[in-house]
Amino acid sequence: MATAPDETGDAFTERQQAVLDAVLALMVEEGGDVTMTMVARRASCSKESLYKWFGDRDGLLTATVRWQASKVRAGNYDRQRLDVLALRDSLTRFAANWLGVISSPTSIALNRFAIAQAGARGSNLGAIMLANGRFAIGERIKPVLEAGRDAGLIGFDDSETAFRSFLGLVGRDVQIRLLLGDRLTLSPAEIERDAARATDQFLALYGTGTAGPVSH
Template sequence: MPPNSAAQQDTASEAPSLRQQAVLDAVLALMVEEGDQLTMDAVARRASCSKESLYKWFGDRDGLLTATVQWQASRVHAGRYAVQPLDVATLRESLRDFAATWLEVIASSTSVALNRIAIGHAASGKSNLGGIVLANGRFAIGERVKPVLEAGRAAGILDFEDGETAFRTFFGLVGRDIQIRLLLGDRLDLDTAEIRRDAGRAVDQFLALYGRD
């Protein structure tokens, strides 16, 4: 029997162990290889662990998917700044770091596979994977980046009225049409240097819109 939701909630609130990380990487690999045909049995075989361990760590299939999305989203660096008060150079580097790591994540084969499955499930009502991806991906990342923008405003570097609107503008400048093109099968060849250039360009455009003189 799967454990209760309290165990699932505890797993979601803690960083996964190295063994759990290996399981989550196995889930992502299976999504790339097999698409929608993901079962607890298949995950247990790929990760060389028991189904009982999966239920103990993640609660149930939705708990496993939630942890997988959180693990993938954790690769995006958001809000990493330590200098107080915040200065322009530190803000610029923090935003560039977020933009580059987010582009790297969404351009990966694992994210493309995960998002394609989530879109299909959202359309068919097969599962709540679409909601899981939104809550633990886009929305969670937004809540981690918006405090950085608010800190920039408090430091007199940025000027905007609404943090959510400012974040959505920045998010759009970074992502442009890249994610939809990847989801539709466009084989974009984004190497590290190009991603860094795109990230820097997006930050420059955002600061041109919202930066104080």
């Protein structure tokens, strides 16, 4: 079995994961602007430990973004025996995970803070968010799309373009509405429904009509 290359957060110890969860919780409460002192106090650890584990504040923010983005994963798939049902399931899992993450209070707070800091001199948070969030997630799902293409199930020339089409179908206007304060609430059932619908729309756009299992 295989999955798309994934920074799953397994590189972080349980203690480090608890610290990163504390950062996310503080961002929700404080509007994003957190200090190493605040994190150390909330996570019941020393600032020395934070600097040892993550380096400076940018390092802590990078790890936090990676940890949040690691929750977005595609489903398992067998590249050598991929059929349209397995491809659909893997893409739907990714879509549901991504919708669940971007609609969470932690992601909303993190993205709002990154946007607010994007024009600030000396702030690297926007670049951190792009590199470890959107771009990293893209590299995680593109191998699934390419496996589908290699199996003859979908067709496209450029995996980045195909990924952006898929992301647009999944996200629609959900993220921008949430960032602007819309009290949009997505239940788990609605997320599953929307993820399945977006995946079916994507397969309708890019599908080749090959329905049976394909082996190489």
